[in-house]
């Protein structure tokens with residue numbers, strides 16, 4: 082009896098839902114061809130980009146052009162009365178869709194989704210040929226025109242086939258359902274829901290629109306119906322307005338989501354013709370130039386990250402799972418805020434921000450510059466429309482952005498006359514005005530925002546007065562200036578523009594987990610400098626209640642094909658590496674932002690500490706302790722104990738340790754963290770070189786640990802009798818003196834930082850070793866490029882060029898020549914990593930001599946090992 086009842090119910094349920102839309106991925110088995118290599122055809126699955134590899138290996142010369150994806154889909158008789166759509170979540174950057182060789186449509190812009198109706202192009206009962214042409218070449222009418230990230234081409238997000246009944250909710254307008262909460266308080270939420278319905282039947286359709294709202298705990302919060310008489314294919318609007326009492330508000334701590342399910346029921350057959358569902362949330366927010374950001378009446382400092390959407394080895398073609406793990410790491414860091422820089426991201430990103438409680442700034446990619454053409458304006462406005470309408474229901478989204486540093490390129494464009502510059506500025510201001518207006522028209526409930534670089538042109542032009550909030554991208558302590566100057570700048574801006582809410586939309590230096598130092602300085606790419614700069618910025622912001630918040634640049638390292646950091650083609654300002662290994666700085670933020678007790682000791686990527694031995698036989702080890710606890714108890718090797726009081730989440734520990742392995746344990750409030758570390762004295766290193774070579778990162782204050790050999794090349798030192806080090810010469814510095822070493826891509830190696838820093842003009846480098854046979858490796862590069870040196874991506878600060886030079890020199894060991902007339906540039910080319918290995922026998926130490934023939938000799942690294 083029971084089972085019969087169940088069967089009837091099942092039939093009813095199945096019967097009711099019969100005929101609803103089919104949504105299936107069309108990701109598998111596309112044949113890919115590109116005009117780069119017309120011969121090559123390969124089968125790929127989406128998400129896919131053709132630049133995952135060459136944007137790294139070829140730098141700025143990665144392939145930007147046309148490529149094609151093709152596949153067949155079978156459309157059976159059963160779909161003859163259906164409507165068919167192809168839905169693309171993102172194709173970079175211009176996409177043209179052909180069905181059976183007929184053009185269906187074209188979409189401009191690489192970062193928003195689009196839907197094409199293919200119903201009238203398919204042949205029933207047959208295979209249908211889909212061809213998607215993508216073009217990621219430079220297009221002066223399509224933003225971004227220039228930017229510090231790679232413009233990976235391809236169908237890099239999911240693609241779906243959607244099959245619907247002739248009567249269905251429209252797919253072409255953004256989210257499908259538009260849900261607004263025009264009035265909100267703790268006691269009541271007024272909700273307004275709209276959808277467009279289409280009827281492709283040749284006759285009028287009488288349908289019922291059934292709406293059910295589920296509360297976060299899955300109870301029915303509202304249900305209602307409306308009957309609709311749908312005539313023709315015209316769009317018909319269906320509207321609901323209702324109240325939810327005592328709504329469960331959405332916030333970072335409680336990301337409560339309501340679900341709206343809307344169905345179309347045939348009044349005759351009672352069949353469900355179509356169904357859509359969307360999550361939404363109830364929350365209100367505002368911003369005040371003095372007091373900062375408020376959500377549901379409560380003050381919040383917005384703290385978080387900016388995020389790019391790519392990943393090591395994959396380019397921008399990420400499975401949704403990586404978006405999810407990224408967002409979870411951002412939440413676990415203690416963030417309540419994310420800037421989706423510099424473009425709208427995958428739908429999965431917004432969904433996870435909703436679920437995890439992360440407040441979103443979503444923007445369109447107008448970066449660095451604009452084109453003063455009507456089509457550029459049109460494309461920008463269309464992109465913003467798509468950004469807004471596709472993401473409008475997400476409660477996490479609270480800001481719509483539309484420009485990043487639009488005046489960056491302008492002042493350096495020397496060919497441009499003042500008059501042309503003025504015209505350009507006027508055009509940018511006009512574009513900002515139009516975008517701001519369009520955004521407000523589409524969604525008056527959100528705040529508008531724009532990101533600026535440190536230039537007064539944004540103030541003098543008036544552009545900074547257009548959006549509701551200003552984001553400053555500030556890099557004092559990196560691209561010029563000192564990190565301590567941040568507060569001064571913010572205060573001045575605040576004084577001069579007291580009505581303007583301000584946040585920091587970017588900040589942070591580059592850092593490489595292979596590079597460690599006790600003496601951090603700008604451009605050394607050390608983790609220590611990254612910690613110091615971030616900590617300084619956060620402290621300065623926390624001292625200023627008016628600062629709305631800050632978004633660290635960047636959540637993770639990201640692809641920027643023409644940039645050269647310690648890893649070429651990667652911008653290394655991430656709190657995590659490109660493959661998402663957290664740098665120490667990630668834990669600093671946990672200590673600063675998490676609400677639960679937290680303890681961490683730095684040094685995840687630095688197991689050995691090479692110290693100077695003091696007169697008592699001890700060396701100093703520098704560790705950062707990150708903790709939000711008041712008192713942290715430290716125990717060294719289970720015996721020596723002391724307590725430290727972290728200031729602003731950090732204690733800078735200077736531990737006196739003897740040579741050997743030590744365990745340091747930090748505990749507070751039930752949390753405990755242990756780190757094991759090895760201490761070695763520099764003065765003893767020559768003794769063990771028959772077992773472990775002595776490898777020196779010449780011209781640098783940083784240790785460099787190779788991720789290939791795991792060998793550490795330790796920071797350089799001056800020679801003292803009985804020891805080792807450089808005798809003379811100076812640290813090679815670029816002409817402008819800001820960077821120690823060169824910032825060029827070193828060819829022939831992935832260990833660029835080892836070669837980038839060097840001494841030049843040296844005549845002797847000595848090791849007072851015991852008699853024996855030694856293998857000596859010299860690492861060198863000639864840093865002077867033919868076109869002179871410059872920072873490839875420099876925020877336009879300085880375009881100094883230094884002249885190329887010629888250097889030729891002899892190398893001798895203890896007076897015996899090992900390399901004559903070495904011409905690094907002539908033999909290998911500029912910026913090529915050259916490694917010379919040779920074996921020598923000595924009775925009286927090793928003195929490597931450099932004899933200049935022309936120009937200054939250079940040495941980047943040296944390693945010696947006793948062979949016998």
Ligand code: GCB
Nearest residue numbers: 229485486534554587652654
């Ligand atoms: C900026 C840009 C961003 C860059 C960043 C940097 O101001 O907005 O796109 O990646 O600086 O790392 O130089």
